[in-house]
Amino acid sequence: MPPYLSGNLIIGQSGGATAVINASLVGAVQAALTDKHITGIYGMRHGIEGLLKEDLLDLRQQPSSLWPQLLETPSAALGSCRYKLKDHDLERTIDILRRYNVRFMLYIGGNDSADTAHRLAQAAQQQHYELSILSVPKTIDNDLPLTDHCPGYGSAARFIAQATIDSTLNTTSIPWHYPVKVIETMGRDAGWLTAAAALGKRSELDPPHLLLLPEQPFQQERFLTEIEAIYRRIGYVIIVAAETIRDEKGVALGAVGQTGVDAFQHPLLSGAAQYLVDLVKRELGLRARFDKPGDLQRMASANISLTDRDEAYRVGYNGVQALLEGANDKMVTLLRQPDDVYHCTTGLADLTAVANVQRLLPDTYLNAEKTMVTQAFYDYALPLIGSPLQQPARLEMTRIR
């Protein structure tokens, strides 16, 4: 299909960064560089905030050697934002886009960014300005609907799965020194990232032993009973807990460190792992400590999933192609094909069905107790983390007599 308009393309990155969000930028730029209907290729500094300030970079004026390097650089090279567009911003934003003759816009982000893209698409239509806007999915939380998964998740999942294997090796070297360990993960309201900690688990006794998912209310007595039972059976306990877990009244365990809400009214939390460690010490008398990888799980350059990076590149590249084919007010999606070998193609979903909708971890991926994942989850998630995880070699336990 021929392009229905030509003009400048603008690209923005928004929300929490990932290890591969730059791959989507590189894919988009490389698609645009080879198309003659796109004149200028602009980058918003810090997403929509930069657009409102007219703080725009010329992406044609970059050395060609930069793009392959950027493909390997975590985080958002354009800068990101967490700004929620106000109603009075909409008209001004369209005015700016008109003034710069921007006819194509690609906005790389999560749920909130999809909302921004959708509102801008509507505003352009109301103002009779011909503009095509697509959202490109990106989030370690993997909580966007209508896409098989979200670029950024595979790398964060790989980090958490490998971290769980590696960090457990410290516990198993002397299980009685610190028999209980909590590893705290991100993921907002969805348990995708917490569940990923189990991707290196190969048997029931393998860690992690218990997942505390944000979808499941935390039940203190049941938790303590389970920890004690696992400890008696195995001699140590590895717990992976979402930083956002809440008790049955909906109060976040980490509320002790709560500092308010962000521009999208999401609470800002810290402290779930510390709470659990203190609880285990106090109630069970077991020594416990925690790892809180924090922003490392978004950003670890040494744990990038190459599958994830390739897909991040493709949603950016194909996003620009879809814009040129006339797509508007949609999000690029990943569609898993029923091939023997894992393979995704890209598609498009309406932004109205995406914006501000969270896809939580479905029950089919969880056991009856909702404390561990099922085989269906492994089938879903293992292809996303790329090459196999590094499993420890073990000595044969051939005793001297």
Next chain:
Amino acid sequence: MPPYLSGNLIIGQSGGATAVINASLVGAVQAALTDKHITGIYGMRHGIEGLLKEDLLDLRQQPSSLWPQLLETPSAALGSCRYKLKDHDLERTIDILRRYNVRFMLYIGGNDSADTAHRLAQAAQQQHYELSILSVPKTIDNDLPLTDHCPGYGSAARFIAQATIDSTLNTTSIPWHYPVKVIETMGRDAGWLTAAAALGKRSELDPPHLLLLPEQPFQQERFLTEIEAIYRRIGYVIIVAAETIRDEKGVALGAVGQTGVDAFQHPLLSGAAQYLVDLVKRELGLRARFDKPGDLQRMASANISLTDRDEAYRVGYNGVQALLEGANDKMVTLLRQPDDVYHCTTGLADLTAVANVQRLLPDTYLNAEKTMVTQAFYDYALPLIGSPLQQPARLEMTRIR
């Protein structure tokens, strides 16, 4: 020099594990496998605790394919311990070694393990049992004296340096979202690991901006003044803090999470980063959060320094050779050679001069304020972390007008 005795060799791993402590085990086993004066090659399960229980593995009965795999496996494959030998254990330990005709012992560990090795060497002499014992250095804390550095440090230093680069990318993508970040490191009383966070820093404005070293008493007012000044100048602040930092009265900032002392009377702490984050929020009104990589900094399989692993292998290998040449009651050391290209040979130091001695970060590696490292530290530590760190690629800031 010909061996002065022959018999069985026993190997143990002790203390906190590292990402390369198995490389020392593999080096030792491979040296022993090729020597005809060593008959049995035994492994203690969980160090001296396993020896006391006669829980010993036959390291000759392992598939040869295991050793190259173990070389890449973090943590102590034999299991580790943190048991302080009691006086009444000494005679029994020597009795056990005599009964198993163990004539050579290699104990891979840190300060406390050197103490164990030294006391056993003395006890064997008192009991007229011909036994040669060497300690092989291992600690992420890098705090053993008389060796240029300790195997295990290079990999942990690499992890922390790369983590500081990577995690900062999340802050710089939206500096105003969480302008202050604390990264908490291990290292006990010595600042080597905290200092390593600066190994990716290339200019004054680069992160980290402030190191809180365990050797320097924490001064709250000064700290807050510095954070505010850096924030005003750069717009964000990356602090790397040892989990063991103490205030001017010697009270650990993390004492809130204190759970007692271990068998060597080292305090068990948690919470320094949480304390600092709360302090910054409360006193400066700046949003702050922390990463606590915890055991990941010991164990991350994806951040192993190949230089570190090679050296860990060599201290194990050369340790067995030194035992066969009659060395006793000593620790294998790494000696940096004054070559143009970084190179270490191995040597030996008396255990009396090593056991329970901590080497702290010297003032020559610190600026006048003792908040950042000097060029001398880069010259010392950069060769230890192996291949160059992954630095982010950056867009050219060519603005659209």
